Amino acid sequence: MNDFISVNHSNITNGEQLTTEDESHFWIARVLEIRAKDSQNVYLRVFWMYWAHELPMGAQSYHGKDELIASNQMDIIDAMTVASKASVSHWLEKDEEKVLDALYWRQTFNFQTQTLSVSILSAPPRIRLLTMHNRSFVNIVPANNPTTPTKT
Numbered sequence: 001m002n003d004f005i006s007v008n009h010s011n012i013t014n015g016e017q018l019t020t021e022d023e024s025h026f027w028i029a030r031v032l033e034i035r036a037k038d039s040q041n042v043y044l045r046v047f048w049m050y051w052a053h054e055l056p057m058g059a060q061s062y063h064g065k066d067e068l069i070a071s072n073q074m075d076i077i078d079a080m081t082v083a084s085k086a087s088v089s090h091w092l093e094k095d096e097e098k099v100l101d102a103l104y105w106r107q108t109f110n111f112q113t114q115t116l117s118v119s120i121l122s123a124p125p126r127i128r129l130l131t132m133h134n135r136s137f138v139n140i141v142p143a144n145n146p147t148t149p150t151k152t
Contacts, residue, residue, distance in 0.1 A: 003031050004049070004088040004103075008081050024051065028068055028086050028103065029077070042079035047071060049088070049105060056114055066103050073111035 006026035029046035036042040049068040052059035063069075068088060087102040108117040 004086040006083040006086045048073045068105045069109045071109040
């Protein structure tokens, strides 16, 4: 449970020789539950991971080559579609020293609302926001910064 897996899909030609190094040829999912009717009928409940280019809004400029986006899109799949276990780590952006030598994720995608989560750490330290009611600027400061917003 909670393992990541590589899942075959119809874009892979039957008999095509692929290795797990060809990760982008597979779908990636996180296993939530395994159920079986019998030894011939085994099913997995999974949350899908998205490749950045698969997002409705496309890949963003900050997405890395090996970056996945965790989603709340859930499906039940046949266990026979599993190609292998996938090595995926969760990258916390504040951990800049961590070396990522495999697939990783840091953002989530809400399938129902079609929105990406936004990490406060990936935003600039200060954002200037024009308020329409008095046409003044307000500096928005991340929550982890003790400085309070100031008007200019």
